[in-house]
Amino acid sequence: MKCLSFLGLSLFLIFSAQAEETGDRRIFATAPxxxxxxxxxxxxxxxxxxxxxxxxxxxxxxxxxxxxxxxxxxxxxxxxxxxxxxxxxxxxxxxxxxxxxxxxxxxxxxxxxxxxxxxxxxxxxxxLPSPEESDFTALIFNDIHKKHELLDALFEQVKEYPYDLVFFNGDCIDDPADQEQAVRSIAYYNRKVGADRIPVFYLRGNHEIRNAYSIGLRELFDYVGDKTYGAFNWGDTRFVMLDCGEDKPDDHPVYYGLNDFAQLRLDQAGFLKREFASKAFKKSAKKVLIHHIPIYRSSLPDADDDRFNPCKELWGDLLSRAPFQVALNGHTHRFAHIPAGTDSNPFPVVVGGGNSLERATVMVLQRQGKQMTLRVLNTGGEELLKLDL
Ligand SMILES: [Fe+2]
Ligand SMILES: [Fe+2]
Missing domain, CATH: 2.60.40 (Immunoglobulin-like)
Incomplete structure (x- = not known):
């Protein structure tokens, strides 16, 4: 009899747990x-x-x-x-x-x-880190282009790092057709990197700006300062995030007169002036610039792409005096390291590869006391670059 009650109770618990799980799964489309x-x-x-x-x-x-x-x-x-x-x-x-x-x-x-x-x-x-904390590890992914297997392969190479924050530096939720499609990718990325305990930053690439749900994407994010560009401190490191907008001029026929990134870039020139004059920026021990489209790129293989570079025209002067340790970019789908001074860049620029298993990379940015190190790894775990910053 005891046995039967035990069995009954077990079955009840199993079924209750299943019902609970089914009910919860029916309701949650993503984890927090x-x-x-x-x-x-x-x-x-x-x-x-x-x-x-x-x-x-x-x-x-x-x-x-x-x-x-x-x-x-x-x-x-x-x-x-x-x-x-x-x-x-x-x-x-x-x-x-x-x-x-x-x-x-x-x-x-x-x-x-x-x-x-x-x-x-x-x-x-x-x-959350206290303001005087120095140490952290950040993972930076770019140009996943909704190919979840790329994130799987890259994450496999960095999952052992005790990381504290994660950036998706553009073209990860590319050309979102509708909310369901965007949510599917975001849910996958978040689950992979454990965004229910590690804060994530979704920076906008040019592909997040395209297709029917591109404007709607904003609903799924909570941007720093409610803008697609901004700055924040993680401990005593300052991160400055910019939004380069589209990769073609606003009057290109494929945009049908519905883009005004000229104004957004101009707004960011104002933002950079305020940021560089701020106490938070000046006082920070290390400074990291992060945006999707490289601004300094004339030495890259696709230098043709340099023809339309309004960000450099607008921000170049300001950036030339900015004491960043490094700039982290994506967009070209080819890993590149552009040492300071190569393309009139005042700081080293590192461009992550992307869009295919052969070219995709992940960056690991680590602070340990006064040291800051950037590593770039490919999907096979090969270290393509290690920079002390
Ligand atoms: Fe891309
Ligand atoms: Fe891009």
Whole structure:
């Protein structure tokens, strides 16, 4: 009899667990992913397959999590598929635990609401660095072009690094046709790099600007300063991220008059002036520039591409006096190291390869005390470059 009850209980638990899992899977389209880890806060984002009321439970003690949801004009933001909840203020250096909850909304009417299953993720942890911290490891991927096998092969080479943040430096969610397609790639990338505990930065490449869902992509991201360019500190290292826009002039017929990247580049000239004059930039121990399209590129094999280079015209003067240790780029699909001074570049420029297993690379940027090192690896694990910066 005892045996039977035990069996009954086990079956009940198995079926309950399965039902729970099925219910949760039906609701969550992505795992939560961490973005915009600046100003003592972080944004938890996730996507659901059904409209939900979403909230995050977080805190320093996994047994005592507090609930946070987002309000706008006195109302809780809900009944939607894409969710972003800001956790702040956080204390840098402390480990935080969180989980995401999504309660299905079956009907949302004036005087009645109907709710379904509440899906809950497992508890995850994360930590933001304190301002004086120096050490970190960052992984930088570029030009994955939705070929998930490229990320698989590259990640295999770097997964042993104890990395703290991850950049996708453009052309990773290329030509997004619709939300479902974009979410599929983002969910895959996030899962691969563990974005539920490691903050991710999605920089825009020229291919993120193309196709029907290119404008919609913004819904899935939480940009630093709400712009596709910006700057932030990770410990005492400053990262400056730029958006070069499209690779052809705004008046090219394929854009049908719907682009104005001339203005966006001009805005960034203003941003760079303010950034270089800022205390945060001046005080930082190391400075890293990161953007998709290389600005300094006349020595590259496809130098023809140098004909349209408005970023260099607009930002070249400002950058020539900027004390960056390195610039990290992509776009050409061929790995290149352009030592300082080669193409009038005031700092070394490293261009990641991409788009095929033969050419794709991943960068590992590491700080250890005063040292900063950049490694570039290919899909076979071969180290193509090691720079001390
Ligand atoms: Fe590309
Ligand atoms: Fe590109």
């Amino acid at each position: 992913y961490l973005q915009n880890p600046v100003d003592n806060g972080v944004t938890v984002s996730w996507v659901t397959r059904v409209p939900v009321y979403g909230w995050v439970e977080y805190g320093e003690d996994p047994q005592q999590l507090k609930k946070v949801h987002t309000l706008v004009d006195g109302q809780v933001i809900c009944n939607d598929f894409i969710h972003k909840i800001r956790l702040e203020p956080l204390i840098p250096g402390k480990t935080y635990y969180y989980r995401v909850c999504s309660r299905e909304i079956l009907s949302y009417k004036a005087y009645s609401k109907e709710f379904g299953h509440t899906a809950v993720t497992e508890i995850r942890e994360f930590r």
